Amino acid sequence: SQQPAAQPSQPGSGQGAPSSQGESKQPIKIGVLASLTGALEDYGKQTTRGFELGIAYATGGTNEVAGRPIEVIIEDTETKSDVAVKKATKLIEDDQVDFLVGSSSSGDTLAVVPLAEEHKKIMVVEPAAADSITADNWNKYVFRTARNSSQDAIAGALAIAKQGTKIATLAPDYAFGRDGVAAFKEVAEKQGAQIVLEEYADQKTTDFTPNLQKIIQAKPEYLFVIWSGANTPWSQIADMKLQEQGIKVSTGTADFATLKTMRTMVGMEGFTLYYYDLPKNEVNDWLIEEHKKRHNGEAPDLFVPGGMTAAMAIVEAVKKSNGDTNADNLIPLMEGMSFDSPKGKMTFRPEDHQALQVMYAIRLEQKDGMEWPVPVLMGELSPEDTAPPVRNKR
Amino acid sequence: MQPILQTEGLTIAFGGHKPVQDVSLNVMPHTFTSIIGPNGAGKTTLFNLLSGQLKPTEGKVWLKGKDITHLSVAKRTRLGLGRSFQITNVFPSLTVLENVRLAVQAQEGVYYSLFASPKKHAHFEKRAIELLETVLLGAKADSLAKNLAHGEKRKLEIAMLLALETEVLLLDEPTAGMSLEEVPSILEVIRRIKEQGNRTILLIEHKMDMVLSFSDRLLVLFNGRLLAEDTPENIMKSELVQTAYLGGLYDDAS
Amino acid sequence: MITRRLASSRWWIGLVILLLVGFPFVSDSRGALILMTQIFIYAVFAMSYDILLGYTGIISFGHAMFFGIGAYTTAIFLHRWDHSLLSFLVSLLAVLVLTGIVSYLIGVMTLRLKSHFYAMLTLAIAGLFLVLAEKWRDVTKGSDGFTFYIPDLLKDRTSLYFVALAFMILMFFLLKRFTDSPTGKVLQAIRENEQRTESLGYQILHYKIIASMVAGLAAGLSGSMYAITLRFVNTAVFGTNVTLDALLMTIIGGVGTLFGSILGSALILLVHAGLTDLAKIHWIFERWMIFFGAIYILAVMFFPQGIVGMFRQWRAKWSKG
Amino acid sequence: MMTLLKVDRIETYIDQYHILQGVSFEVKKGGVTVLLGRNGAGKTTTLRSLMGLNPIATGAITFKGEAIHHLPTYEIARKGIGYVPEDQGVFPDLTIEENLKLAMRKTDEATLERRDWILQLFPDLKTFWKKPSGLLSGGQKQMLAIARACVNDNELLLIDEPSKGLAPIMVDKVMSVIIEMKQRVTVVLVEQNFYMASTIGDDYYIIDDGRTVHTGMMKELKENEALKKEYLGIA
Amino acid sequence: MEVLLNLTINGIATGSLIFLLAAGLTLIFGLMHVLNFAHGALFAWGAYFGVWIYTQTGSFVIGIVGAIVIGALLGWLLERWIIQPVYTNTMSQIQVTMGLLLVMNECIKVFFGPNQVSVQLPSYLDESWLIGGVILIKYRLFVIAIGILVFLGLQYMLKRTRLGLIVRAGVMNKEMVQALGVNIKKVFLYVFILGCGMAALGGMLFAPYSGVIHAEIGMDYGILAFIVVVIGGMGSMVGSALAALLVGVLGAFMTFYVPSVALAVNMLLMFGVLMFRPAGLLGRG
Ligand SMILES: Nc1ncnc2c1ncn2[C@@H]1O[C@H](COP(=O)(O)OP(=O)(O)OP(=O)(O)O)[C@@H](O)[C@H]1O
Ligand SMILES: Nc1ncnc2c1ncn2[C@@H]1O[C@H](COP(=O)(O)OP(=O)(O)OP(=O)(O)O)[C@@H](O)[C@H]1O
Ligand SMILES: [Mg+2]
Ligand SMILES: [Mg+2]
Secondary structure, three states: OOOOOOOOOOOOOOOOOOOOOOOOOOOEEEEEEEOOOOOOHHHHHHHHHHHHHHHHHHOOOOOEEOOEEEEEEEEEOOOOHHHHHHHHHHHHHHOOOOEEEEOOOHHHHHHHHHHHHHHOOEEEEOOOOOHHHHOOOOOOOEEEOOOOHHHHHHHHHHHHOOOOOEEEEEEEOOHHHHHHHHHHHHHHHHOOOEEEEEEEEOOOOOOOHHHHHHHHHHOOOEEEEOOOOOOOOHHHHHHOOOOOOOOEEEEEEOOHHHHHOOHHHOOOEEEEOOOOOOOOOHHHHHHHHHHHHHOOOOOOOOOHHHHHHHHHHHHHHHHHHOOOOOHHHHHHHHOOOEEOOOOOOEEEOOOOOEEEOOEEEEEEEOOOOOOOOEEEEEEEEOOOOOOOOOOOOO | OOOOEEEEEEEEEEOOEEEEEEEEEEEOOOOEEEEEOOOOOOHHHHHHHHHOOOOOOEEEEEEOOEEOOOOOHHHHHHHOEEEOOOOOOOOOOOEHHHHHHHHHHHHOOOOOOOOOOHHHHHHHHHHHHHHHHHOOOHHHOOOEHHHOOHHHHHHHHHHHHHHHOOOEEEEEOOOOOOOOOOHHHHHHHHHHHHHHOOOEEEEEOOOHHHHHHHOOEEEEEEOOEEEEEEOHHHHHHOHHHHHHHHOOOOOOOO | OHHHHHHHHHHHHHHHHHHHHHHHHHOOOHHHHHHHHHHHHHHHHHHHHHHHHHHHOOOOOOOHHHHHHHHHHHHHHHHHOOOOHHHHHHHHHHHHHHHHHHHHHHHHHHOOOOHHHHHHHHHHHHHHHHHHHHHOHHHHOHHHOEEOOOOHHHHOHHHHHHHHHHHHHHHHHHHHHHHHOHHHHHHHHHHHOHHHHHHOOOOHHHHHHHHHHHHHHHHHHHHHHHHHHHOEEOHHHHOHHHHHHHHHHHHHHOOOOOHHHHHHHHHHHHHHHHHHHHHHHOHHHHHHHHHHHHHHHHHHHHOOOHHHHHHHHHHHHHHHO | OOEEEEEEEEEEEEOOEEEEEEEEEEEEOOOEEEEEOOOOOOHHHHHHHHOOOOOEEEEEEEEOOEEOOOOOHHHHHHOOEEEEOOOOOOOOOOEHHHHHHHHOOOOOHHHHHHHHHHHHHOHHHHHOOOOEHHHOOHHHHHHHHHHHHHOOOOOEEEEEOOOOOOOHHHHHHHHHHHHHHOOOOEEEEEOOOHHHHHHHOOEEEEEEOOEEEEEEEHHHHHHOHHHHHHHHOOO | OHHHHHHHHHHHHHHHHHHHHHHHHHHHHHHOOOOOOOHHHHHHHHHHHHHHHHHHHOOHHHHHHHHHHHHHHHHHHHHHHHHHHHOOOHHHHHHHHHHHHHHHHHHHHHHHOOOOEEOOOOOOOOOEEEEOOEEEEHHHHHHHHHHHHHHHHHHHHHHHOOHHHHHHHHHHOHHHHHHOOOOHHHHHHHHHHHHHHHHHHHHHHHHHHHOEEOOOHHHHHHHHHHHHHHHHOOOOHHHHHHHHHHHHHHHHHHHHHOHHHHHHHHHHHHHHHHHHOOOOOOOOO
16 A cells, blocks of 8 residues: 555546556556454455465466566455445555455445446455346446355255255345245256245244244255354254154355354255365365465365455456456456366356356265364266356346 | 312322322412321322322313313423422433523423524523522522532422413422521512412422411311311311321421 | 633634545545545434434434435435436435434334333334345345445545535534524433423423434434445344444443534544554454454543543633642 | 540542531430531531441541441441431332331341331331332331331431421321430431421531531520521521 | 144243343343343353363363353453443443443454354253154253243342342442442342353353354344343343243244244334333333
């Protein structure tokens, strides 16, 4: 933030981006918005770790691309939209960043998206998952490396839905859960499965048993759970003996902390976005090794590869543009762009800038010496298979 | 002449207990009536029924011929029925002056004036200061009401009642706790009001000398019932009042 | 003496306004500009709360409902209709009508309750609004919320700054006038002693409803402005945290002073911003919440009457010594 | 007679106000000492200072030869000092029964006896035994406050204007209570009812503007019209 | 039929848990009138430290005792240094306890990290039986039992000793209680400590109930405790117990039968109760 005085911003005029190929010694500035405090702080930390690793990897440790050094500025949104807007504006107008990356919560991201448009800055969305970011609230400056809720749901459906399968769903009673179930239902029904019950629970409830009771009553073959947040239904699912009553449970597994809460779910089949020993490729190998090196032996958690991917996508784009960071020049280059990631190749599809990516069908198994049940690969779900419908009105 | 304040069959029950039972009374305009009776006889409760703090279980209250049984306290005050309280009842964290000023404002009928300039109503303050002087509280105008000594609060209570300038004044033991040397000046205030002749006053008091020197009529309450209503002389002759209220020892002191 | 005090306070207020007007011309930090804009808007929200808390003695745990109604109403107008200035102004009108109706109804329904019970009841009602915003997804988009465009005039941060500043100053003088008015005095009497106020001939429920409505209207407007600064709205605007923020700003600034709410808002948001900046400089401040919380605690110990109360004490000492 | 309580030039501040500016008096065991003075003179503050409720800044208070002015209120009370405040200080949400139960530091035979004795003097209290005391009439609250101070085995009672709000017959009763208790209890009485003060008082002190300005035997004051006029404004 | 039974049993168990969370607040807020926003943070401390002790020692019982001790210790510190000066000032209480809530929640993250922690029951409590269609969960029965014990204990203490009286009187008129020879400071201290101990106990028992704890449980369930105390009627232990059961059972039934309003059920319940009983179920006046 040694940048001199900000010129009064000229909304609507096209001179937002200060750099062009000519001034190649100017650093490329990237502002990362993440929740570093509050309920989502661990997500934020994963993203920022991943992002730093991604820059290192993509620039081969030089921290330079197209002859320009990269400067990363990280800001804490505290998972509050107004803070996010304040920080984003500071990044854009005071620090004059060229790219925005973020953020840990969909709400924060949505609040920042209009600023990206106003100031003509590319915003790489990671790891916020709300569909509306690449649908109703989309603008052309938005690119998402994170998977969206629909991709999650499709992966979940592909993992269990077959012709005639009876499925009940359990999800938290707010936008995240409702959207997820809607997307899941669409795909599952296309696969010929039958949704017998959509059950929603208060995300802060202490008692899931009435919901589970209802699910037992509906006699599905599968219970598909979409859950996010600190409170989890797993121990009560075990208490209510769903498995014994012939109901198989499936869900997307998330970070280590929630895996630890799923000890009772060993044997469960479901899917995941990432677990560090699932993808087999060079990038991921490097990520695991480097992450362990930097962070006292810990393996990378759920959103670390996402952060890394965001960095790699940006570097790739700047390489393509030869150091030009003008967003309007970058957009055509990035649309349809494929790039490496710890999960293999990803592609920003041109229509809505959503990165299509691999997802993993898994089974939870107990392994010796592990604090949590481990997702074991059952099969990869290809980017095409998990491609969500295009919903932005372009 | 029509009574200014009138009740009929006034009764209030709390569970089985009836502190006021079947009280019917007529108070003529511009008279001074005192109510006496033992502790717990229902005097304050009767006031509460008249002023609206309590709603009767049975019976009715009329003020100036208008049935006010179901009116709120505030409405009764606006109709001209003001009272002071036995238990000191002021605005503790406001200044003494502000306490009285609020009463003056109410008297002037400035109820809803949301965005009026404070200057427009500066004369309220002047009037309030006058009243404070009247009750010998001028020196304490800027103190917070809660910091007053007990007797001073009683005076404030009276100043607030006077500020309302209501036609009917209900005074509940106004001088309880007031010091010997200051009682006379407060009595003087009450006497002046009485002599102006345009007010109707109801007084609850245990100080017999005061009751006797002011009252046109005396009401005696016993166990919630109106036992007697007569001139002070006749009441004082009553055997029952002598034994059950005054007690043998009582001789006019002070 | 009273007039002198008034004059001197006017002098101060003039100086503060002058400084604030000059601020964008000396500061080139956009972040600071936004921070100030938010301070102004929160200040209005906190002042509206002070009408309840400081002047009428009512604790509400549901004040966010008006803020939320304001934010959503403006957001929906700008999103659904168009994002012209007219649309914004009409939305403000709608906010006034809506918050007016809601605050009136709440006043009528609930103000008969005693302190803590009233507080919890408003908590319940605000909670119901939160659920409504969550469930009425066609309009509100649920907890994800939605973004919208704002009138071009307000897009520029500097002009938004001035609009917000003007808004705060206007509301300050309006509310000040209100609290100094005869009605405002009656509110203070109600705070002190309801029963006695009534026996002076004031119908307390009316006054409480007036207070509830004035507070509700002002809060609604501040919610509108808040939405404008964010260009985004989601269910968080109905959250209990929003109410608690206003509550704390009012208390820290000094209840029953209006000006305290402005100071409280400034103090809390500035300290907040300062601490989060420090978090980047020294690892100790990564857990800046601890320091933030500690400041609340210390503030109670060092100025229990709020900032304004502290100034008053100093002045009292000064004029005596 | 021995001196039970000695108050020596106490000065008390409330906030920044210098309320008591030198109050001194002595109370002899078994006597009734009356504090007189106009409204706002500092009588209540004196009693509160004795109880430790308004701690004194300078001076000394000795009770049975022991300095008590540095003690917290509850310890002063436990030394055997009962207090009837001028606003009665009943706990409005508690019933009469609970008020008394709370006051009784012991539940031995003697305490129960004292309770029954006092209840029989104030039958109203028994009638409304289970009623929240906030609903009592002014006089009934006064009775409760007195009863509460009498149930314990106190040696000294500080009573602030007990006659206030009492019907004449009740004033007599309270006087007889005090007279009856005189055998074992010493009383400091603040009273505006001169009839009562002069009937049961032994000594008097006049407080004005936070100072004790005059003292003497009650018998003399009763007779001496000039004194009465000078200090009490009555003839 | 089984459904009804299941819903009722689980509702009662949840109610019992909620009662345990609210019992401490019934003392501190209901009786002592301290608007303690930090109460929820005590759940979190009780839960985290209790679970930590439990995993260190391997004994659930020691964990419970440890939680209570931690809670009591905190209660002592808080009362002495922070709450005592603000007993009579609601505004300051709000400010100081909000500050405390932030500090205490954040400290949890310092000690235990920001992530949720999963909690497993000892084997002797970790069992459930499927009998017909009825599911009995051992731990829930355990919670019901503890709830009853705590209720009886507190009720005895408040009714059979002068303590309840003293606290209530102390809130009304502190000076007068002292003038009657009661060391009210000490009494308040003890009651506060007791309330905090109860809160920590509630948090500790909550931990295996939901199977996972996180630093924000203080925020999430603190409000619930306030709701229970207010619905029950300030300071009434019986009221709190009733209200907690109502919240638990009604929550279960509404979730099952009227899921569309399940999110709003606590708020609706509070709204309904207060509209018809402005001082709560068993509140006076
Ligand atoms: N709200 C109430 N609920 C129940 N009982 C009440 C209520 N108000 C008054 N009482 C009872 O009614 C009786 C009469 O009380 P009131 O205050 O009218 O007496 P009073 O004549 O004014 O006595 P005093 O001379 O002592 O002031 C008392 O026994 C009192 O306990
Ligand atoms: N908290 C306070 N702050 C400021 N001044 C006070 C406070 N309490 C009492 N005073 C003042 O101290 C003086 C003495 O009060 P005190 O109550 O002792 O008088 P008193 O002799 O008992 O009078 P009364 O006969 O009216 O009861 C009064 O002038 C009163 O205004
Ligand atoms: Mg009376
Ligand atoms: Mg006095």
